[in-house]
Amino acid sequence: MIHCGSRGLGHQICTDHVRTMEKAMPRHGIQVPDRQLACAPVTSAEGQAHLGAMAAAANYARANRHVLGLAAARVFRAVAGCDSRLVYDISHNLAKVEQHSVAGVELELCVHRKGATRALPPGHPDLPADLRAVGQPVLIPGSMGTASYVLTGVPGGSAFHSTCHGAGRVQSRHPVARSVNAAELQKTLERQGIAVRGASARGLAEEAPEAYKDVADVVAVAERAGLCRTVARLVPLGVVKG
Template identity: 75%
Template sequence: MSDADPAQVSDRAVQRGQGQVGSLGSGNHFLEVQAVDHVYDEPAAEAFGLRPGQICVMVHSGSRGMGHQICTDHVRVMERVMPRYGINVPDRQLACAPVSSPEGRAYLGAMAAAANYARANRQLLGEAARRVFARVVGRRLDLVYDISHNLAKIETHRVDGVDKRLCVHRKGATRALPPGHPDLPADLAGVGQPVLIPGSMGTPSYVLTGVAGSPAFASTCHGAGRAQSRTQAAKSVRGKELRDQLEAQDISVRGASMRGLAEETPQAYKDVSAVVESAEGGGLCRRVARLVPVGVVKG
């Protein structure tokens, strides 16, 4: 992101990021080997480089501790200045400032720097996967798409018949550009943006594409979403038991801890197929391909 301003990133955030670049992280972050088991839209799948039976790797990781620290630092600043701008919020997590204010510009510059760090992080993870596949199976991996979510971007959208510049903050959402959008590269202009929607380590994931006329500023869900807290999930199954269940389904699982695996049990997530069907029915996206897990690495 060209508007990144590293000067707005604190020394503490830099320190946290230095030791974590090239790492997955914990929680719902993962590297998953998947197989394409169904194609819904053949022209779009072909444009994305996807075909039935193909093996893919999906990575979910971001700006790690650096991004978390950037958020913490700038939320504190915004909490202090909100009274100056006449802003009241019901929860400190909603702390904010006008986009054009010094505090708003500082945050956007730091957040863009975190997004660039996240992209570098995923590039390293992708390169590690490429080297393993090249060594073990003698085949190369080609990139389908790389995109950040939990990100605010200045974009132009039509509101009440008028084009307006908006700050679109996608939290728990991801961008889904429609066919013909000017920000798409030429090879995707006719089909729209690839949208990567993970399910859980025991359920399918989806590749979608954006659609014209989206009522959500060219956005859709970015995953199944949790149905249980991590504490509830850990109480419902033991990590070793879950690993045995998944391996009985021919899904190989590797995790940093058994507790971490239990917290991410498939039962802790909503039905991703129902979530995607709802998003598609709401005019936010359309299905291109479904992928099923073969092997999962949890940080």
């Protein structure tokens, strides 16, 4: 399982376009209680520019995952003599123009899933034929010391057919990096049977399991809320942190 996005590019796009839309809102008669909610009509120049930049970031993120997947496949082939293939790829933190029923009325909406991903239910027309009977798979990464999950969308899924895209943090990167000893963390994980390799000690410390919510609880809440159902629980054997 590879979890990678557009890295700093996506963050920069958000920063730039929040600033642009903040300036444009008075012209469109829009007021918001927090600047992070800055927005503009989807059909406006600002809205179209933001969607275009977001699509570019999504393509970059997909390319990142593809390159990492090819590198991993080369290692598996060289060391274990086995081939690998891409089973599924899904993006998160995106806005998509979709059709949804709201109060019994079919509407075209721009659904922005932040910290979330799409989870289409079985039978949805946007699903390819091989997934239509089961619903859209969703990959939920936990942390390097806990499980990850495969979910799928469910009939009648609320939140515009969305669910979480990961466990979510309880500590930001800087505080946890200051409080966690990377060498001790690595030893702890290896005692649990999890091989760990990191590009840097700080990078490992930033991703310590205690920095994240309990992914089992997060998935259980999403399931009870009618957003998804659990298909598989995956336990880590090896973790590589870039």
